Amino acid sequence: MTDFLDLILEPLQEVFHAIRQFLPNLLAMLVILIIGILVARVLRAILVRFLTAIKFDSWSDRMGVTTLMRKSDLWAKPSLALGAILYWIMIIIALAMGMSALKIQAVDNLVSQFFMYLPRAFSAIMILLVGYMLTGFVSRAVLIAAVNSGYHYAKLLAEAIRLLLTVLVLAMVLEQLQVAPGIVLAAFSIIFGGIVLALAISFGVGGIDAAKRMIERETGEKRTEEPKDDVEHI
């Protein structure tokens, strides 16, 4: 009878013992999580105040970041959005730290891999943001310069430049995230090379007549001159 009772009580005792050993870890995890949430709130408030003070929102308007957000159906101010991003990053970090307090091996490995990937994710986000702003800036500069020069296909040229730069930036981001790097490199080379080849062919074939006219002009054929414009604007 005693043996039978031992057989029932032993596993129960083991479970009770395991729970008793696990409870402090669980408590530690909860405490870490609560502290993490509080710290995240404080940091979010500080960041939003700082960004408001340096007029981050109007800078974002100028650089096209706000336009990108609106196109993605994000209607918050850029400073508040950045504050929210920081908040959730802090929550994830607190969660990861809390889970490592549970001292479960599998969880520990996962958390460690997550932290090692964070710098890559961060630099990929920076490349994306900076790349997007630079792409917008360069393509707008090309558009305005081409329009003011009277170039008929100004918008097409600006969009082609935007496309090329976007492909370049996305390839750099994927390379940074180590997402199938071999495939990304091959795909980028094919796309980029293809675009450049297409442009070369279209200008080469499409420009045959224009090149012919230029050569004929050089070899002495007359053409009617455009009326002169002598206006002194200043």
Next chain:
Amino acid sequence: MKTVAFRKEVQEQLEKIQRADIVVGIPSFNNARTIGHVVRAVQAGLAKYFPDRKSVLINSDGGSTDNTLEVVRNTSIENYDSILLHHRVEPLFKIATPYSGLPGKGSAFRTIFEMAGALDAKACVVVDSDLRSITPEWIELLVKPVLDDGFDYVAPLYHRHKYDGTITNSIVYPLTRSLYGKRIRQPIGGDFGFSGKLAKFYLTKDVWQTDVARFGIDIWMTTTAIANQFNVTQSFLGAKIHDAKDPGSDLSAMLYQVVGATFELMETYHDVWKPIRGSEPVTAFGFEYSVGLEQVNVNTGKMLKLFQEGLKNLRELWVAVLGNSDFREVERLGTLGDREFQFPLALWTRVIYDYAIAFHNKKLPIEHLIKSLTPLYLGKTASFILEVEQMGQEEAEAAIEKLCQEFEINKEYLTASWK
């Protein structure tokens, strides 16, 4: 405020001269071909109209490689008898020196202001080094209002062809007049007279590491004088003929420099211009006469073609700056034929004010914002040329006056949106 350090030989010259009544400054950069005539005109003017005043001619050079400095040093009038009845009593001193600082007319002027301050000059003049129409009378007209009539700033008044100076006529003059309430007809003329007191005041401003030093000095001098309550006037100088500008020079770059500097000054003096309503005339010295001007060829077809290209390709940009309502009006202009094209004055006024507000709100990088104005400006210029084609000079001037009144009437639109 950090001052300019002069070269040893210049410092010695200044110490030798000690003080001056009149300083005439000529900024230069590779102007050997034309500066000789300007120097002779200045010398003759000082000898004729201020023979008993101690005068100094200062050439502030930007590193010329065509011996501009040597031309200045070696130029003099051999025989005053042919142009003067009385000989000069006081000698004329000459200082020709490179300037230091950012390359640009503003840095050249700063050196002139510093030397005028060191010599405690009562009156100063600055003239361009490529002027072909300068006469000795210009010196009298720019100096006398300062020396004898107590004015601090003398702007030039030229007779120009009705098609010339369109950036001034359609943007800078109407805008400056409606903002600051003074009808200075040529705020960026380039040839000015000013008092020693004003020269010293200019030096107290910390602008010499900004775009003012590069290209914004003319509008900056005029606006600073008006906004700081200095006594301003203008003098009729006749025709302004200078060396032909490089035909390859970029219109959008010119617009960026001039309009950018004007908008930047709106930021500095917003407390001054906001409450001002209407404008008052400014006294004018000199005898105004008609000047025969060379014909100016125009190509309105090309201007309108560029306007159409802008309408087609810069739609999103223009909507962001002008708003939907004004953009729709601009879009309607794109449907007009070349001969019937007319840019309404009220719309043009709102376009300029919208751009000023967009500049203030930093909607776009500054260079992109102002250069995107180029097709609109060309549309307005073509419209003006078509309107005044059959008109004489006076009627064309009346058309510009109507535009200025429109700017003044619509100023509320600007002040209400400027936050």
